[in-house]
Amino acid sequence: MARVTDPRPPLPEWILKCYDRLCTQACQPDQREDSVPLIDYDDATDILIADAELALEQRDVEHALTRLLERGYFYEVEDELRITSPEEQC
Template identity: 55%
Template sequence: MTDIIDPRPPLPEWILDAYDVICAHGTDPGNHEGAQSVPREQAREILLSADELALEPGDADHALTRLLERGYFYAVDDELRVTTPEH
């Protein structure tokens, strides 16, 4: 079921879990005028080291790509920034 408040298309649960792990462990809310951000390579390392996910390198790359494609993150140089949905 799609969340009516969140306009982003739904993703598989394991990719949403990856998003939650990155946001919880890797983002720095103090940078970039309040935008939460993390370097892409650091996000990948967070996913690979997260015991609750147990991802292979290809899975981590796929999750990051899908999160970018669906607008959960946007890229600035080598950094991923969290997209905040408008309400």
């Protein structure tokens, strides 16, 4: 998501892994073809906390989701996280 001219450092690898996990959940085949892939914020938190490979605490998950929102990987509508560029992820 970060542009080449973006002066900010890239996101850490562990945050990008969180993004990949959430995209996998949001891009489930039960989604309608014309719908935007999304995941409920609370579900996203639960998924990341339950992921033994990531081994994150609540504060880590909140930080990761905040960074992903700030960088435009997701956008939030009510309590849902929607993938900004689903054609690249699903």
